Amino acid sequence: GENVGLHLPTLSVQEGDNSIINCAYSNSASDYFIWYKQESGKGPQFIIDIRSNMDKRQGQRVTVLLNKTVKHLSLQIAATQPGDSAVYFCAEIIPTGRRALTFGSGTRLQVQP
């Protein structure tokens, strides 16, 4: 496999439990945030996004919470499954017009069957 996330913090959960992955972002001017999932040997896969005018957004089994006061983003995964095991990255876009992403450091999620 690849060395993606080899030195990243790890969250270990039991199958069926809920997972919460946290991210502190860097720029108070950021107006758009994305969570990505990266499995070994693959590119980042879009999970869910949220704009700065919202504080919560729900998808299928996932919820993203945004706290602009403390520049904090979280990803909640309900009923975590072994297929959720991966490295998760948050990313932010600063409204400069270029729409380039600044990534957080990432968290490895390990789901124990």
Next chain:
Amino acid sequence: SAVISQKPSRDICQRGTSLTIQCQVDSQVTMMFWYRQQPGQSLTLIATANQGSEATYESGFVIDKFPISRPNLTFSTLTVSNMSPEDSSIYLCSVDRDTQYFGPGTRLTVL
């Protein structure tokens, strides 16, 4: 969404050589980006590639080392020039559509 392919998927190269990585997207996009992911690390933006203009490089990345082409709205190349072992990374392209989507990456090992 977007369907993005990259070639090659992986390569092992000798130091001092250059490698050109191709990125193809399934339909036209204005903005394409190139990122580097060093072993065990997060992603770092190398440059933004827009069709019809010079690429815009981030701090720490220069055109001589990472020349980029963007000949049309569905294709871009990144060259890693005069490679050293420190260039061993995953190189990823992304496109901006309704959100940002990534290709599968090119895993480069420099010996």
